[in-house]
Amino acid sequence: MAKYCVLEDDKLCTNCGRCNMCDLDPEKVCDNCMRCLNRSTADYAEIKIDAVYMSEEVPKEDEDPL
Numbered sequence: 001m002a003k004y005c006v007l008e009d010d011k012l013c014t015n016c017g018r019c020n021m022c023d024l025d026p027e028k029v030c031d032n033c034m035r036c037l038n039r040s041t042a043d044y045a046e047i048k049i050d051a052v053y054m055s056e057e058v059p060k061e062d063e064d065p066l
Contacts, residue, residue: 003013022028023036040046051062 005011005013006019017029020029022030053059
């Protein structure tokens with residue numbers, strides 16, 4: 001089964017290694033140091049909520065343009 005690229009949609013993986021490179025230093029292979037995640041010192045995780053819909057219908061102003 002073909003493996004797809006995780007960085008580009010609809011592209012087959014060519015084993016180029018770009019997905020293994022560090023986001024902060026593109027010359028370095030990722031070593032999972034986690035500095036790119038900007039973790040806070042809080043004891044909880046936070047998720048920002050933009051809107052709450054009380055029905056299944058999405059208001060026109062919040063619809064994604066196609």
